[in-house]
Amino acid sequence: xxxxxxxxxxxxxxxxxxxxxxxxxxxxxxxxxxxxxxxxxxxxxxxxxxxxxxxxxxxxxxxxxxxxxxxxxxxxxxxxxxxxxxxxxxxxxxxxxxxxxxxxxxxxxxxxxxxxxxxxxxxxxxxxxxxxx
Amino acid sequence: xxxxxxxxxxxxxxxxxxxxxxxxxxxxxxxxxxxxxxxxxxxxxxxxxxxxxxxxxxxxxxxxxxxxxxxxxxxxxxxxxxxxxxxxxxxxxxxxxxxxxxxxxxxxxxxxxxxxxxxxxxxxxxxxxxxxx
DNA sequence: TTACCGGTTAGAGTTTACTCCAAGTCAATA
DNA sequence: TATTGACTTGGAGTAAACTCTAACCGGTAA
Numbered sequence: 001x002x003x004x005x006x007x008x009x010x011x012x013x014x015x016x017x018x019x020x021x022x023x024x025x026x027x028x029x030x031x032x033x034x035x036x037x038x039x040x041x042x043x044x045x046x047x048x049x050x051x052x053x054x055x056x057x058x059x060x061x062x063x064x065x066x067x068x069x070x071x072x073x074x075x076x077x078x079x080x081x082x083x084x085x086x087x088x089x090x091x092x093x094x095x096x097x098x099x100x101x102x103x104x105x106x107x108x109x110x111x112x113x114x115x116x117x118x119x120x121x122x123x124x125x126x127x128x129x130x131x132x133x
Numbered sequence: 134x135x136x137x138x139x140x141x142x143x144x145x146x147x148x149x150x151x152x153x154x155x156x157x158x159x160x161x162x163x164x165x166x167x168x169x170x171x172x173x174x175x176x177x178x179x180x181x182x183x184x185x186x187x188x189x190x191x192x193x194x195x196x197x198x199x200x201x202x203x204x205x206x207x208x209x210x211x212x213x214x215x216x217x218x219x220x221x222x223x224x225x226x227x228x229x230x231x232x233x234x235x236x237x238x239x240x241x242x243x244x245x246x247x248x249x250x251x252x253x254x255x256x257x258x259x260x261x262x263x264x265x266x
Numbered sequence: 267t268t269a270c271c272g273g274t275t276a277g278a279g280t281t282t283a284c285t286c287c288a289a290g291t292c293a294a295t296a
Numbered sequence: 297t298a299t300t301g302a303c304t305t306g307g308a309g310t311a312a313a314c315t316c317t318a319a320c321c322g323g324t325a326a
Contacts, residue, residue, distance in 0.1 A: 056234035081245045101189035
């Protein structure tokens with residue numbers, strides 16, 4: 001596949017795909033005779049994986065490290081697993097922060113038209129807000 | 134409260150609090166006779182609200198707009214609600230992306246020691262991965 | 267043949283959100 | 297009295313993650 005096709009498939013710009021390759025976020029892509037990138041299915045799977053992790057907010061640095069270890073082979077197995085566990089931990093925390101903030105936003109929006117309380121009420125910290133969920 | 138106290142209370146640096154005030158993310162804080170900031174309880178509630186939204190990833194720009202509208206009074210009520218709804222939408226999307234990525238990470242980690250499948254298996258896209266949850 | 271399209275590289279520029287710095291003020295303490 | 301420490305302002309600097317530009321190349325359509 002060409003860079004444009006892969007970009008379209010995964011919602012990334014060609015610039016971003018080149019950038020990802022340059023910094024080692026995706027393994028180096030084979031070039032055709034004319035020098036153009038030719039993405040294999042495996043390459044696409046990497047792109048998909050990276051996009052998924054990036055969309056969730058996993059840091060580029062962590063993914064670069066993971067990819068580099070992956071390319072060094074089986075001896076890096078334990079280290080790679082540790083990276084995944086660390087990212088899992090961080091994502092879980094972000095997940096909970098977003099959940100709490102969504103509860104708060106939901107409550108605020110629900111009550112935005114029922115002006116039963118003074119305006120300043122909207123600034124009240126979360127432990128004073130009834131939660132749903 | 135002093136800037137240091139508020140910073141400590143909410144886990145923000147004094148620099149960040151000044152920055153937030155400068156760009157209008159927090160309403161302007163009254164100064165004492167000596168020129169120093171003196172945070173009221175209302176000010177603290179704003180700080181807490183902003184920190185919560187920022188921790189969840191709500192963009193500074195959206196919050197600046199919200200605060201500005203808030204200060205313009207009741208006539209901006211509908212617009213403010215729209216902003217909250219938009220942020221709710223965006224956070225919900227991020228929430229789901231993180232949830233999916235966590236499922237994927239969990240699965241990957243669970244199976245990282247059972248090497249029942251070739252290494253390349255770790256790159257397989259999500260629809261080929263068994264989900265739990 | 268010429269013009270355009272879609273690539274290529276190296277490197278510069280942009281955006282977001284802080285974070286740091288310099289120079290100064292004021293109050294308390296050694 | 298001197299100095300320490302917490303603050304003030306305006307403005308510069310930084311980190312992360314792209315995003316864009318310039319100059320070039322090779323294949324195709326008019």
